[in-house]
Amino acid sequence: MHILIVGTGYVGLVTGACFAEMGHTVTCLDIDENKILQLQQGKVPIFEPGLNELVKRNLEQKRLRFTTNYQQAVESSIVCFIAVPTPSKSDGSCDISFVETAARHVAKYMNGYKIIVNKSTVPVGTANRVAEVIREERGNSVLFDVVSNPEFLKEGAAVQDCLKPDRILIGSSSQKAIDIMKEIYAPFTLNHDRLLVMDTLSAEMTKYAANAMLALRISFMNEIAEVCKKVGANVNEIRKGIGSDSRIGYSFLYPGVGYGGSCFPKDVRALIAVAKNVGCDPLILQATDEVNEKQKQMMGKKILGYFASRGGVKNKTIGIWGLSFKPDTDDMREAPSLVLIEALLEAGAHLRLFDPVSIPKAKTLLKNSPHITWCESEFQAAQGSDAIALLTEWKQFRLVDFQLVKKEMKGIAFFDGRNQYKPLDMKEKGFDYISIGVPDQLQTSKWP
Numbered sequence: 001m002h003i004l005i006v007g008t009g010y011v012g013l014v015t016g017a018c019f020a021e022m023g024h025t026v027t028c029l030d031i032d033e034n035k036i037l038q039l040q041q042g043k044v045p046i047f048e049p050g051l052n053e054l055v056k057r058n059l060e061q062k063r064l065r066f067t068t069n070y071q072q073a074v075e076s077s078i079v080c081f082i083a084v085p086t087p088s089k090s091d092g093s094c095d096i097s098f099v100e101t102a103a104r105h106v107a108k109y110m111n112g113y114k115i116i117v118n119k120s121t122v123p124v125g126t127a128n129r130v131a132e133v134i135r136e137e138r139g140n141s142v143l144f145d146v147v148s149n150p151e152f153l154k155e156g157a158a159v160q161d162c163l164k165p166d167r168i169l170i171g172s173s174s175q176k177a178i179d180i181m182k183e184i185y186a187p188f189t190l191n192h193d194r195l196l197v198m199d200t201l202s203a204e205m206t207k208y209a210a211n212a213m214l215a216l217r218i219s220f221m222n223e224i225a226e227v228c229k230k231v232g233a234n235v236n237e238i239r240k241g242i243g244s245d246s247r248i249g250y251s252f253l254y255p256g257v258g259y260g261g262s263c264f265p266k267d268v269r270a271l272i273a274v275a276k277n278v279g280c281d282p283l284i285l286q287a288t289d290e291v292n293e294k295q296k297q298m299m300g301k302k303i304l305g306y307f308a309s310r311g312g313v314k315n316k317t318i319g320i321w322g323l324s325f326k327p328d329t330d331d332m333r334e335a336p337s338l339v340l341i342e343a344l345l346e347a348g349a350h351l352r353l354f355d356p357v358s359i360p361k362a363k364t365l366l367k368n369s370p371h372i373t374w375c376e377s378e379f380q381a382a383q384g385s386d387a388i389a390l391l392t393e394w395k396q397f398r399l400v401d402f403q404l405v406k407k408e409m410k411g412i413a414f415f416d417g418r419n420q421y422k423p424l425d426m427k428e429k430g431f432d433y434i435s436i437g438v439p440d441q442l443q444t445s446k447w448p
């Protein structure tokens with residue numbers, strides 16, 4: 001099948017490469033000429049495990065191509081997926097203008113029946129709006145269907161998620177479109193049927209509900225962690241205790257420094273806006289967002305609190321391990337590290353920053369500052385540091401030579417934003433170890 005993917009970002013590029021891998025002929029289109037130029041040469045502009053090989057192989061075998069030319073791309077494809085950004089507006093609602101613009105461009109060059117597929121995460125009713133945009137552009141001169149096919153891949157495991165999806169949602173009331181979509185996804189469902197067919201409104205709502213539920217679990221655990229710390233309980237035990245209940249399960253029960261990334265924060269806010277727009281009072285969704293905002297500030301407050309009785313954080317050196325919003329990705333969008341870095345710079349600290357892959361992206365987001373040193377390893381980030389803060393649980397931080405780390409450091413404070421280590425072990429190694437939701441007596445005797 002000839003497929004067009006409009007928008008060659010985390011979702012579009014991964015989806016396009018996976019469709020090509022399954023034997024489809026795929027054109028990936030983007031308005032970013034530089035990105036397309038790089039991709040045409042087999043250079044993948046994002047970090048995603050397994051993606052480089054997939055792109056290279058399918059490019060070489062000519063099942064995958066990259067272009068900025070809408071006309072050629074639309075004319076040669078039957079199905080046009082739209083995977084462009086849907087950022088938050090200033091009031092939190094979802095800006096679907098990128099989707100509308102992409103749909104308008106596709107409409108312009110439609111030369112026969114086409115299926116336009118919304119893969120971007122969009123508010124309920126957007127499939128209808130896309131159909132309206134196409135009619136505005138072309139009147140009744142073209143035959144088409146608009147399908148909602150939200151994406152559930154996780155950055156960091158996007159290729160695997162795309163090749164082996166838990167489920168594939170198809171929102172449509174057109175049997176012709178449903179049959180073609182089933183054909184596209186047939187290679188992904190050989191093992192067992194993973195297709196869920198429903199109306200477009202329900203498909204659009206399912207995506208938001210799924211992300212809101214996951215974000216809710218994280219905020220819930222962050223709130224429980226705060227209570228744990230105050231009452232002397234250990235949130236790490238609570239996580240195991242409740243996760244073992246099959247009705248709850250273990251996933252997404254880790255307390256931390258707050259959720260970030262390009263999806264959860266904006267999608268929760270967009271769903272709040274959708275709910276309010278129809279006269280609902282989304283109390284749980286609002287609390288999810290508020291708890292997360294508070295959680296992102298928490299690490300900065302802990303560090304400032306620790307140094308308050310040690311001469312203040314001004315001119316102290318803090319090493320930060322991990323910048324991306326989660327491991328195995330270079331995505332820095334809404335990363336909690338950005339909030340911490342801003343707070344510490346404002347307080348006059350010097351920062352030594354290390355991340356295995358996201359430093360180039362972090363450099364574009366952070367203003368050049370004489371108080372930032374970019375480091376090439378966790379040990380370099382530790383050099384001369386009064387404290388270390390771990391923000392992203394990259395695997396390479398799991399088994400670290402802490403004797404070496406301590407030798408490099410000036411101070412002994414270790415702030416663990418992902419509860420990666422055993423408090424008593426860290427205490428024995430000589431650290432003032434401060435993690436999330438663990439009472440002070442279990443972490444350090446020196447905590448004020």
Ligand SMILES: NC(=O)c1ccc[n+]([C@@H]2O[C@H](COP(=O)([O-])OP(=O)(O)OC[C@H]3O[C@@H](n4cnc5c(N)ncnc54)[C@H](O)[C@@H]3O)[C@@H](O)[C@H]2O)c1
Pocket residue numbers: 006007008009010011012029030031032035083084085086098101102119120121122151152153154155262263
């Ligand atoms: N990133 C994720 O993990 C993830 C997961 C599921 C769903 N989503 C959703 O998928 C959508 C895309 O997200 P992303 O992370 O891939 O975004 P992204 O920012 O990585 O990529 C989007 C791409 O679209 C391009 N673009 C913008 N306007 C265009 C146009 N008119 N024509 C052609 N290209 C255009 C941009 O240049 C960019 O390369 C969003 O709605 C997002 O919420 C993202």
